[in-house]
Every structure is written in structure tokens, then in C-alpha cells.
Amino acid sequence: MVVVAAIGMLMLLTVQSYPVYIKRSEVAEALMMAGTLREDVTSYYVQRQAFPEDNEMAGIPEFDFSSYYRISALIVESGAIHVTLGNSAYESLHGKVLTFRPAVVAGNPASPIAWLCGYDEPVAGMTVFGSNKTDLDRGFLPAVCRG
Numbered sequence: 001m002v003v004v005a006a007i008g009m010l011m012l013l014t015v016q017s018y019p020v021y022i023k024r025s026e027v028a029e030a031l032m033m034a035g036t037l038r039e040d041v042t043s044y045y046v047q048r049q050a051f052p053e054d055n056e057m058a059g060i061p062e063f064d065f066s067s068y069y070r071i072s073a074l075i076v077e078s079g080a081i082h083v084t085l086g087n088s089a090y091e092s093l094h095g096k097v098l099t100f101r102p103a104v105v106a107g108n109p110a111s112p113i114a115w116l117c118g119y120d121e122p123v124a125g126m127t128v129f130g131s132n133k134t135d136l137d138r139g140f141l142p143a144v145c146r147g
Contacts, residue, residue: 020139020140023140024140024142026070026085026093027085027093027098027136027140027141027142028142029069029070029071030070030071030083030085030098031098031117031142031145033071033074033083034074034081034098034100037058037074037076037081038081038100038102038115040058040059040060041058041076041079041081041102042102042113043059044058044059045079045102045104045113051078051079051102051130052076052079053076053077053078054075054076054077055075055076057076058076060074060076069087069088070085070086070087070088070093071083071084071085071086071087072084072085072086072087072094072095073086077130077131078129078130078131079101079129079130080099080100080101080102080129080130080132081099081100081130082097082098082099082133083097083099083100084096084097085097085098085136093140096135097133097135098117098118098134098141098145099117099118099130099131099133100115100116100117101115101116101129101130101131101132102114102115102116102128102129102130103115103116103122103126103127103128103129104126104127104129105125105126105127106125106126106127114126116128116132117141117142117144117145118132118134118136118141118146118147119132119138119141119145119146119147120144120145120146120147121147
């Protein structure tokens with residue numbers, strides 16, 4: 001009887017944590033999608049010493065996001081990249097945004113770009129571009145994005 005109760009408790013814990021695991025994996029997919037866009041924005045910055053204002057300036061073509069499994073939009077605004085979850089993502093993640101903001105050493109435009117993910121904050125002496133529109137629960141974000 002004790003064994004059956006222990007197995008029941010383990011099953012209950014597993015069932016409760018599974019949705020959190022799925023949501024974290026869907027957010028991880030958003031991280032990967034933004035990787036390519038970060039390269040495009042970085043390339044723009046290296047060439048012009050300024051960040052692109054929108055997708056067109058960054059050279060990012062229009063996407064039909066209906067075919068993307070969990071992403072419904074990728075938007076560049078003032079160098080920041082906003083990834084909106086949707087489509088087949090977990091229902092409670094629909095419309096939630098994860099933002100990546102570029103940061104450079106103040107007064108040194110040739111410095112490498114650091115990308116701030118989600119609620120992450122810059123170190124002293126760095127200038128951050130774009131606004132943070134992240135509205136995901138911190139528990140679904142990788143540690144580097146929690147701030």
C-alpha cells in the first residue's frame with residue numbers, strides 16, 4: 001500500500017511539472033529563432049555604427065508566421081528584437097513576448113555587442129538600445145534571461 005501511495009505521489013509531481021517543462025522548451029525555441037536575427041542586427045550595427053529601427057532596415061524579410069510552430073511574430077524596434085509566441089505554443093503563452101536588447105560600451109561604438117535577454121540588466125558603463133517588452137513569467141525563462 002505504501003509503494004502504491006509513493007508511486008501515486010511521484011506521478012502527481014510529474015504531471016504537475018510537465019506543463020512547465022513544455023513551456024520552457026517553447027521559450028527555448030524562441031531563443032533559437034532570435035539567434036539569426038541577432039546576427040542580422042549585429043551586422044547592420046558593424047556596418048553603420050547604429051541599430052536598425054525596424055525589420056526592413058535590418059534586412060529581415062517578411063515572414064509568414066502561420067507556418068512557424070510556436071512563433072507568431074519577430075519584430076525589430078530600435079535594435080531590440082521582440083519574439084511573440086503564438087500559433088501552436090502552449091495556450092497561456094500566446095501573445096507573450098521575449099525581448100533581446102543590444103548593449104554596447106558607452107562611448108565606444110567599436111565594442112562588441114552584448115545581448116540582454118528578457119529581464120537581464122546591463123552592467124555599469126553599457127548603453128542599452130530598444131525597450132524591453134518581455135512579459136513572460138520569469139519561471140519559464142532560462143536563468144540568463146531572468147535578471
